[in-house]
Each structure stands twice: as C-alpha cells, then as structure tokens.
Amino acid sequence: MKKILPFLFILFVSHTVFADSPATELEQRINALSKAMIDADEKALQSLTATALNYGHSSGRVEDQKTFISNLVNGSSDFITIELQEQNISMVGDIAIVRHILTGDTNDSGKPGSVRIGVMMVWQKQQGEWTLLARQAFKLS
Numbered sequence: 001m002k003k004i005l006p007f008l009f010i011l012f013v014s015h016t017v018f019a020d021s022p023a024t025e026l027e028q029r030i031n032a033l034s035k036a037m038i039d040a041d042e043k044a045l046q047s048l049t050a051t052a053l054n055y056g057h058s059s060g061r062v063e064d065q066k067t068f069i070s071n072l073v074n075g076s077s078d079f080i081t082i083e084l085q086e087q088n089i090s091m092v093g094d095i096a097i098v099r100h101i102l103t104g105d106t107n108d109s110g111k112p113g114s115v116r117i118g119v120m121m122v123w124q125k126q127q128g129e130w131t132l133l134a135r136q137a138f139k140l141s
Contacts, residue, residue, distance in 0.1 A: 022130075023089050026096050026123060029130040034082040040072045049132045050124065056136035058117045080105040094125035101140065116140060 029048060036044035046069060049055075053065035063071065071077040087100040098121040106113045122134040 022091055022096075022125075026089060026091075026098070026130045027087075029123070029132075030084070030087075030098060030121075033132060034079075034084065037072055037079045038082055040075075040078070042069055042073050045069045045072065047129075050126065053132060054134040056134075058115075058137040058139050075107075076109055078107040078109075080107055096123040096130065097121070098123060102137070 032044065033048045036048060049065050051065055053068060055063045055068040082102060082104040085101045085103065087098065090097045100119055101116065102119050103116045104114065106115055117137045118140050119135060119137050121132060123130045124133045
C-alpha cells in the first residue's frame with residue numbers, strides 16, 4: 001500500500017496539472033469552432049468569437065463577427081469538412097497564437113470546392129473562455 005500511494009499521488013497531480021491545461025482548453029475551443037463552422041451554428045459561433053472579431057480570408061476579404069457568422073449561416077461560406085494539420089500553439093498570458101494548415105471541402109453558395117490554406121489565429125481569454133479575436137488565412141505555395 002505504501003508503494004502505491006506515491007504513484008497515485010503523482011497520477012493525481014499529473015492529471016490535475018495537465019488535464020485542464022490552457023493548451024488543452026484552447027484545443028477544445030478550436031475544435032468547437034471547426035464544428036460550429038461546419039454546422040453553421042450561429043449561437044456557438046457567437047460564443048466562440050469576439051464581438052471585435054477580425055476574420056481574414058486567403059482571398060484578402062476581411063469580415064467582422066456579424067458578417068463572418070452571417071455568411072456561414074446563409075451558406076455564402078459553407079464548410080462540409082474541416083481538418084487541421086501541423087497545429088502549433090504559442091501562449092503569452094491571456095493571448096494565444098495558433099498556426100495550422102486547414103484542409104476541407106466547401107460548398108460556398110452551392111458551388112462544391114476544396115481548400116488547403118495556412119491559418120494564423122489570435123485567441124484571447126475573455127471572461128474565463130478562450131475567444132477568437134483575429135484570424136488570417138493565406139495561400140500556401
């Protein structure tokens with residue numbers, strides 16, 4: 001029993017420290033954003049993005065929160081699938097910079113397509129939740 005107690009303590013501490021780490025919380029929010037974009041879930045998109053959102057597309061178009069959400073809900077921008085690869089998260093206080101490659105299938109305004117772009121996002125901890133503040137996509141060479 002005495003040999004098991006230190007092991008259980010280490011296991012408990014490890015779980016407590018790493019299970020709810022800021023990076024894990026943020027990854028959950030990033031995944032929730034992808035799901036909300038695919039589902040065009042207006043309520044979820046509002047809760048995941050800042051009212052001051054600056055959302056840049058690889059084409060150069062920039063949207064605020066209202067336009068970003070509206071375009072997903074009305075089908076102008078329609079993601080069928082989203083896969084994130086090579087994700088890297090850097091945290092500085094209540095700010096996180098996230099970079100990844102986004103691949104996916106789209107159906108923008110009823111026109112099927114696919115996308116493979118680089119993305120940089122800035123997330124900020126607002127009222128205890130990671131919130132997307134800015135996003136800029138760019139074409140990959």
